[in-house]
Amino acid sequence: MTKQTLTRRQLLRHGSVFAAMPALYGCDSAVTGLCSDPDLMSRGEEHMRKTLRYTERSDNAGQTCNSCQFFSAGADRLCGDCQILNGWVSEQGYCTSWALRA
Numbered sequence: 001m002t003k004q005t006l007t008r009r010q011l012l013r014h015g016s017v018f019a020a021m022p023a024l025y026g027c028d029s030a031v032t033g034l035c036s037d038p039d040l041m042s043r044g045e046e047h048m049r050k051t052l053r054y055t056e057r058s059d060n061a062g063q064t065c066n067s068c069q070f071f072s073a074g075a076d077r078l079c080g081d082c083q084i085l086n087g088w089v090s091e092q093g094y095c096t097s098w099a100l101r102a
């Protein structure tokens with residue numbers, strides 16, 4: 001039998017981890033911060049987020065990741081996968097590639 005160890009990235013990608021986070025951190029900004037933990041990103045991923053000015057909290061209520069065509073919600077509904085950034089983002093996030101989901 002092979003011993004299998006989950007990496008932090010795998011744990012973060014598993015939606016059930018986020019369900020417990022509000023209780024641990026006491027505010028959801030800490031939770032949404034985990035959607036895109038810089039410690040887990042490659043330089044390319046970080047560069048892409050900076051180039052597209054990704055933010056965990058959109059300044060425009062009408063333009064958030066959860067209404068973007070490139071967003072797929074995760075099980076926890078706090079974070080989801082972004083096709084453009086190729087990784088997890090906050091459902092309340094935003095970047096300059098935002099496009100309204102049809």
Ligand code: SF4
Pocket residue numbers: 054064065066068069070071081082083084085089093094095096097098099
């Ligand atoms: S393309 Fe930008 S706005 Fe759309 S889901 Fe990805 S990060 Fe959010």
